[in-house]
Amino acid sequence: MRALVVNPVDHPLPDGSDDLLQGIGWDVVAVGDYTSAVDAVRDGSVSAVLLPEATEDSGLLNHDNAFVDLLRIIDAQRIAAVMVTENGTATKPGGKSLVDMVSRDISLAELRGRFAMIERYHGHLRLVEQELRNMERQGKRLDQHFRELDQEMRLAGRLQRDFLPKVAKPIGNIQFATVFRPASWVSGDTFDIFRIDERFTGVYVADAVGHGMAASLLTMFIRRAIISKHVQGDHYTVLSPSETVAGLNDALADQSLPNCQFVTACYALIDHQTLTLRYARGGHPYPLLITPDGVANELKASGGLLGIFKGQEFPTFETKLKPGDKLLFYTDGVELAFQGPESDGLDTSAYHRTFAALSSLSITDMLKHIESELDDESGSLNPQDDVTIVGLEVLAD
Numbered sequence: 001m002r003a004l005v006v007n008p009v010d011h012p013l014p015d016g017s018d019d020l021l022q023g024i025g026w027d028v029v030a031v032g033d034y035t036s037a038v039d040a041v042r043d044g045s046v047s048a049v050l051l052p053e054a055t056e057d058s059g060l061l062n063h064d065n066a067f068v069d070l071l072r073i074i075d076a077q078r079i080a081a082v083m084v085t086e087n088g089t090a091t092k093p094g095g096k097s098l099v100d101m102v103s104r105d106i107s108l109a110e111l112r113g114r115f116a117m118i119e120r121y122h123g124h125l126r127l128v129e130q131e132l133r134n135m136e137r138q139g140k141r142l143d144q145h146f147r148e149l150d151q152e153m154r155l156a157g158r159l160q161r162d163f164l165p166k167v168a169k170p171i172g173n174i175q176f177a178t179v180f181r182p183a184s185w186v187s188g189d190t191f192d193i194f195r196i197d198e199r200f201t202g203v204y205v206a207d208a209v210g211h212g213m214a215a216s217l218l219t220m221f222i223r224r225a226i227i228s229k230h231v232q233g234d235h236y237t238v239l240s241p242s243e244t245v246a247g248l249n250d251a252l253a254d255q256s257l258p259n260c261q262f263v264t265a266c267y268a269l270i271d272h273q274t275l276t277l278r279y280a281r282g283g284h285p286y287p288l289l290i291t292p293d294g295v296a297n298e299l300k301a302s303g304g305l306l307g308i309f310k311g312q313e314f315p316t317f318e319t320k321l322k323p324g325d326k327l328l329f330y331t332d333g334v335e336l337a338f339q340g341p342e343s344d345g346l347d348t349s350a351y352h353r354t355f356a357a358l359s360s361l362s363i364t365d366m367l368k369h370i371e372s373e374l375d376d377e378s379g380s381l382n383p384q385d386d387v388t389i390v391g392l393e394v395l396a397d
Helices: 017-023 034-041 066-077 108-163 213-225 241-254 333-337 350-357 363-376
Strands: 002-006 027-031 048-052 080-085 099-103 174-181 189-195 200-208 229-232 235-238 263-271 276-282 288-290 296-298 317-320 326-330 387-394
Touching (some): 002 017, 002 034, 034 066, 066 099, 189 213, 189 387, 200 213, 241 263, 333 350
Parallel strands (some): 048 080
Antiparallel strands (some): 174 387, 229 235, 263 276, 326 387
């Protein structure tokens, strides 16, 4: 190992310092001033430095301030140093500096011990510093990777939203409005509202278990597997909700989904002429019907989870809608989103009360207000689950 010994004539080190380091096997480079010392440490070959502290009293501080430059280079290159001071205390060049302060009356035996310690831990220190540099490089790579991943996930989220329907205008005598709030970049929820023909409109809300990329990819399959009518040549037959949900279940079951993955869904068929709502569900929250006077009732319907067993049946139920009625389809994230800050356990009717209290608003204003409440909820920036709501209102003639 190479040691740089700075031994100015006007302010020398303790007698015997040079011989001491050579005696314990160090390669010693001796200089007589700080300017020469700065030149000696620049090439990075020095493992340790022994130097006296330069002070105004010693007469070693010059206008070039070579002493300060030397300390900066020692600190920058992480070189161990022993600085001899008048009383053993001085200001180190940095909080993580390897400069050790010793008093001028230090014995040669103790000075030998300091350099023996430097020699012992020098290799370990260099290994640690190398590992830190490697970790810093890995950190930069990870940072770049996460930036790219963030961009890709944001793009995936935007594409998922682009596939969802835009329903600003009424469809016949029905006005729709929606809320779609993924828990992360992308959502395991999906929905669609589509005109089948002049008489019928189909609407569904589906929820692939979990959230994130895997669930969002499954929602793309769901959109393709929802079939609302059977076409034969120039004719078609509008399928019942029971047939549509059963077809979705069989298509999912054929995929043999891994990791116990399943889907819940509710599909409804609206007859614009008779205002009859026919619907079927598979393991999904019940639709919520809200009358103009604010009474909220769940539309019960049996039906198990989708994608587990092929050949299941999902009965069709129906109800008659009236002008002013509002109907909400939603995913189970709604139950978690509308819990009060002091709720003891899960209050499964909290969102019912919230929705019913807004019954005097139009469906569009109602869902805008719900979005505002979601923003105000504790934890709204880190939701527990995806939240999706599709609402409809029967317009007056």
